[in-house]
Amino acid sequence: MRESQRKKLIMAGLGKAQKRSNRRKYKCIHPNCKLDSIKSHSQQKKGQLSSIAEDSSVYAMRKNMYQMFNAGMNDLLSKQTIGEASRYKGYCNAHDTSIFSPIENGNLDIDNPEHNFLLLLRAVSYEYASKRDMYDRQKDILSQVEHLFSYEGRKNYEASGYGIKVFLEKDAPYYLSLLFDIYESKNWSKIQYNSFEIEKNIGVSSTTCFSPLREDHPSWMAENFEKPQPFISFSVVPDESKTIVAFVWFAEFADLCGEYSRIDINQEDISNVINTYIFCESEDVCVRPSLWEKIPIPDKNMIYRHMGESDSVSSANKVPLVLDW
Numbered sequence: 225m226r227e228s229q230r231k232k233l234i235m236a237g238l239g240k241a242q243k244r245s246n247r248r249k250y251k252c253i254h255p256n257c258k259l260d261s262i263k264s265h266s267q268q269k270k271g272q273l274s275s276i277a278e279d280s281s282v283y284a285m286r287k288n289m290y291q292m293f294n295a296g297m298n299d300l301l302s303k304q305t306i307g308e309a310s311r312y313k314g315y316c317n318a319h320d321t322s323i324f325s326p327i328e329n330g331n332l333d334i335d336n337p338e339h340n341f342l343l344l345l346r347a348v349s350y351e352y353a354s355k356r357d358m359y360d361r362q363k364d365i366l367s368q369v370e371h372l373f374s375y376e377g378r379k380n381y382e383a384s385g386y387g388i389k390v391f392l393e394k395d396a397p398y399y400l401s402l403l404f405d406i407y408e409s410k411n412w413s414k415i416q417y418n419s420f421e422i423e424k425n426i427g428v429s430s431t432t433c434f435s436p437l438r439e440d441h442p443s444w445m446a447e448n449f450e451k452p453q454p455f456i457s458f459s460v461v462p463d464e465s466k467t468i469v470a471f472v473w474f475a476e477f478a479d480l481c482g483e484y485s486r487i488d489i490n491q492e493d494i495s496n497v498i499n500t501y502i503f504c505e506s507e508d509v510c511v512r513p514s515l516w517e518k519i520p521i522p523d524k525n526m527i528y529r530h531m532g533e534s535d536s537v538s539s540a541n542k543v544p545l546v547l548d549w
């Protein structure tokens with residue numbers, strides 16, 4: 225088969241799989257809720273995203289496989305309306321509103337333990353919902369274009385699907401039940417956090433979870449394979465005049481999270497440190513268009529490399545500074 229013919233067939237298959245994925249319905253994440261989830265935002269559109277938007281748009285991670293393949297996988301961030309960016313199918317309309325209203329519309333208070341808990345719950349919910357969506361989409365894609373993959377390509381693709389399956393079947397149910405126990409009991413001592421406020425809008429917004437072990441994660445997991453994977457949530461919430469940065473983790477991971485409890489708003493390299501976490505660890509970053517467009521192309525490519533390699537070691541000053549800080 226000619227390469228151009230093969231690409232055409234792959235594009236058609238990806239287009240079909242993407243359409244199916246857009247139509248797919250999921251149940252609300254709240255335990256015992258039987259309603260379908262709506263498309264909600266892990267980063268609130270009004271307030272958080274609109275505070276960094278220009279012409280109602282931001283740069284955000286591409287989620288659409290069809291567009292990604294067409295763009296040659298080079299640009300991981302693309303200009304999107306704030307209606308599209310950071311969307312996930314997580315909760316029904318009632319739960320999405322009732323659970324997260326305390327931290328929306330400018331009410332987020334970094335000293336309030338319940339608010340920090342809600343940032344953790346939202347980050348885990350986003351991670352879970354995007355992974356279940358991704359897992360089903362990968363199966364669709366495989367069924368459409370399997371015969372066009374090389375043996376190696378197929379093996380790599382299936383291996384990434386296996387990691388997601390383990391997360392969905394083992395890690396996520398464990399964490400979500402722990403989270404809803406805390407939500408019901410209001411026992412905030414089961415979480416810990418380090419949250420602070422920056423006195424300006426830094427032009428970037430993000431909600432994500434990552435391993436506190438970073439590059440040491442695989443070797444830790446090899447020795448602790450029966451345990452759920454440790455993680456920490458990281459939220460960057462800008463508004464007109466300030467930005468809230470919150471690291472939140474389960475108290476049971478305290479031993480692994482020392483590095484994050486020591487981050488201090490007054491340390492000299494703080495803007496580089498936060499910039500590094502945002503661009504190396506976040507899978508859901510949104511950036512103000514004028515801020516992203518002025519970054520030189522070699523710097524953008526370097527940032528994309530860091531985004532792509534989840535276990536790359538990156539010292540804070542090696543990632544080009546994007547934040548308006």
Ligand SMILES: [Zn+2]
Binds near residue numbers: 254258259316318
């Ligand atoms: Zn619900």
